[in-house]
Amino acid sequence: MPERLGDPLETPLFERVAIIGIGLIGSSIAHAVRQKNLAGSIVAIDRDTEVAARVDALGLADAIFSDVAEGVKGCDLVILCVPVGACGPVAKQMAASLREGVIVTDVGSVKGAVVASMEPHLPAHAHFIPGHPVAGTEQSGPDAGFATLFHERWCILTPAYGVDPAAVARLQEFWEGMGARIEFMSAPHHDLVLAITSHVPHLIAYNIVGTAADLEQVTQSEVIKFSAGGFRDFTRIAASDPTMWRDVFLNNKEAVLEMISRFNEDLAALARAIRWDDGDALYDLFSRTRSIRRSIIDLGQETDAPDFGRRPGKD
Numbered sequence: 001m002p003e004r005l006g007d008p009l010e011t012p013l014f015e016r017v018a019i020i021g022i023g024l025i026g027s028s029i030a031h032a033v034r035q036k037n038l039a040g041s042i043v044a045i046d047r048d049t050e051v052a053a054r055v056d057a058l059g060l061a062d063a064i065f066s067d068v069a070e071g072v073k074g075c076d077l078v079i080l081c082v083p084v085g086a087c088g089p090v091a092k093q094m095a096a097s098l099r100e101g102v103i104v105t106d107v108g109s110v111k112g113a114v115v116a117s118m119e120p121h122l123p124a125h126a127h128f129i130p131g132h133p134v135a136g137t138e139q140s141g142p143d144a145g146f147a148t149l150f151h152e153r154w155c156i157l158t159p160a161y162g163v164d165p166a167a168v169a170r171l172q173e174f175w176e177g178m179g180a181r182i183e184f185m186s187a188p189h190h191d192l193v194l195a196i197t198s199h200v201p202h203l204i205a206y207n208i209v210g211t212a213a214d215l216e217q218v219t220q221s222e223v224i225k226f227s228a229g230g231f232r233d234f235t236r237i238a239a240s241d242p243t244m245w246r247d248v249f250l251n252n253k254e255a256v257l258e259m260i261s262r263f264n265e266d267l268a269a270l271a272r273a274i275r276w277d278d279g280d281a282l283y284d285l286f287s288r289t290r291s292i293r294r295s296i297i298d299l300g301q302e303t304d305a306p307d308f309g310r311r312p313g314k315d
């Protein structure tokens, strides 16, 4: 296995990296870039002045801008870390300021809609390589980030056919420098896979917490008091950022709706098994799902801790 958690690079991979959107993901990238010396300098760009002030206080960047077009000037790597619905407008704002040969990438949880909204704005001299680190937490904002977020996590890249392989290799090296493992796939396939592994699970969490909160026969304090069971894990997921997840669902409609309809069918079959005392059907499914959990742990992709992301020193 290649060394992922090694020493800082002697020579940075990029001269000047612009990170647009300094929330959980943007600040984690900034920490990791610093720690591993992956870029000569870091430019942080965020439209929110309070975020910019925190970035300054935390010392996350060498320069801070609120104007995207100003901030990206002279950068050889530009990473969009904004909610997916903002990617198109941001691409439009920065297009005319992009340096010759720049690599433009993003971290959005949806790929098809991000590509469709960004690509028309980008100049031919930019190498556009969409990306998605499959690593995160329910936290958001510049204080939530940490350098090890991407360690041993997958980062999916979805370059279009014909994109310069040398640019793809450089971006791969960048993510590997932050400890991630790279997988390549098409944008539509990414959106289908993530719909079932991430988007629908978040929707289910939002829904179950909403349903519990609305129950008339159970008080709010009982929901909180007895949430030590499975419900507690759902509340963590349902605490995820509302803007980010609104954008995910509105931008991956087709795949999410397809998975919801499959999910509804399977849920109806479970309800039927309960109604007709079909214990074998329940036992069979629960045994199958238990072995899936065990194989995820065997693959080293999860610990028995409830959190998906790891926040050393923060939990």
Ligand SMILES: NC(=O)C1=CN([C@@H]2O[C@H](COP(=O)(O)OP(=O)(O)OC[C@H]3O[C@@H](n4cnc5c(N)ncnc54)[C@H](O)[C@@H]3O)[C@@H](O)[C@H]2O)C=CC1
Binding pocket: 020, 021, 022, 023, 024, 025, 026, 045, 046, 047, 048, 051, 081, 082, 083, 084, 086, 089, 090, 107, 108, 109, 110, 132, 133, 134, 135, 136, 137, 138, 139, 140, 141, 142, 241, 244, 248
């Ligand atoms: N939160 C998570 O666990 C993960 C999130 N992602 C993706 O990463 C992206 C960012 O997510 P987070 O870091 O969690 O969000 P966040 O809410 O922590 O940070 C987003 C930042 O973008 C800034 N922003 C929004 N619109 C902007 C604009 N037009 N121009 C400049 N700045 C703007 C906001 O002020 C905020 O500081 C999203 O696309 C999300 O889908 C990917 C993997 C995991």
Ligand SMILES: O=C(O)C(=O)Cc1ccc(O)cc1
Binding pocket: 108, 109, 133, 134, 135, 136, 137, 138, 198, 237, 307, 308, 309
């Ligand atoms: O906190 C969790 O459990 C997550 O699932 C984090 C996460 C959220 C969105 C992504 O696109 C990738 C990872």
